Amino acid sequence: MRAARLISLVLLLQARGTMTAGQLAEELEVSERTVYRDVEALSAAGVPVYAEQGRNGGYRLVGGYRTRLTGLSREEAEALFLSGLPGPAGDMGLADAVGAAQLKVLAALPAPFRDASARAGQRFHLDAPGWFGNADPPPLLARLAQAVWGDETVELRYRKQDEVTRVVEPYGLVLKNGTWYLIGHVGDGHRTYRVDRITAVEPVGEMFDRDEGFDLSGYWAGQAAAFLRSMLREEITVRLSPLGLRRLRYNVEPYAAQRAAEEAGEPDEQGWVTTRLPVESPDVAYTELLRLGPEIEILEPVELRDRMRETAARLAALYRQPLYR
Structure with a gap:
């Protein structure tokens, strides 16, 4: 348990830069005293963890230190290749990026674990759409994914009883039972749109400031529960x-x-x-x-x-x- 926590601590500092003992303790679900002991153990093992004092201080890694993925267990390495879905990623135009990322992870893995991708692929496959659903992704899905990644405000034309136009800040995409949904901020709240009912996507030439506190999975869970109650x-x-x-x-x-x-x-x-x-x-x-x-x-x-x-x-x-x- 402690070895895994030490690796997690290093990876947190590697990903986020400077973090206080309180922030690390919250992320690792331990006390600040445990964080202090863990930092001492890492320093003794040669990991260059530096403590900055003062109001904006905290712990950080010195000199661009990067850890290799040698702390992964076989189970963790195999689970890594189950965390992304090749089909939906391809639908959003990300197939090349996913493939490149997997190659880089494979290159960084210890030699005994480099069959993780093949083992996972031989044993698990997710076929997300229903039996009688349309297997083809909505034609505008890839364009919407670009807008989501780039925090790009867009104008949508959306087919309801009649076709309507909305200026939307696209926050996220959700795949539910083979159907894609766009979660967008409109006016003073968030709205949900079926992607296959969107008939046009046009940029308006400006970016939006994303609310970093917005929880996409939490919002979707609330929407799904509300939908069931209303239905x-x-x-x-x-x-x-x-x-x-x-x-x-x-x-x-x-x-x-x-x-x-x-x-x-x-x-x-x-x-x-x-x-x-x-x-x-x-x-x-x-x-x-x-x-x-x-x-x-x-x-x-x-x-x-x-x-x-x-x-x-x-x-x-x-x-x-x-x-x-």
Whole structure:
């Protein structure tokens, strides 16, 4: 553990320049006293860590010192080649940069670990798009990626019911289930745009000052949760058999299935549970829950229960007589 922490400390100073003991302690999740001991150990081992005193002081590496990646374990080296996705990187026009970076990392790795890329590629592959999605990236994705990297303000034309125009500060791109989204700052807040609905991207000739405190992953997680809450705006009451409860997550939104499982009551003498299930609408619920057949019973609303009963009666009538050929 300490060896890994010492390497992390050196890499932090290498990447960020000067850091205080408090900043290092926060990053490494240790006390400042532990940082002082670690710096002493690094100095004793010949790593040129220098302490600057004063208001803007802190620790830094002397003389452009750069550590080689000799502290990597095999597991870390192999994980490194799983951290980037070649397909999405290529979609954004970064395939050459990713390839060059991997070659440089391979050259810096210790000789026993240089098969890490091949081992990872032989064992893991991510196919991000859904089965029936369009495999081709949106035509303007690469141009948007350039704007994101360069903090370049752009004017978008975006297709909704009608085509609209917006001046956007592009903060980031997100790939969700095979669909690309642009997160942009517009006016006093951030907005989300589907990239395949963007019909034109034009530079406005100016850069924007990025809010370094903006957390792209945190923003997306909040947006996704809000979207689910807005989409699943109604609830129905159901009874589920043990098999129905297990199969529920394959037939409805996983978030809804999880909520239903968490709120389920105690099983009755037949093993069935009663719970509340979030749904988009009774019509959508009717289509989704028919697939569970006799493993689910709708209790409320009465209109949906009546609709399921009528469908069950029609099915019974259809299959009442054997099929003669």
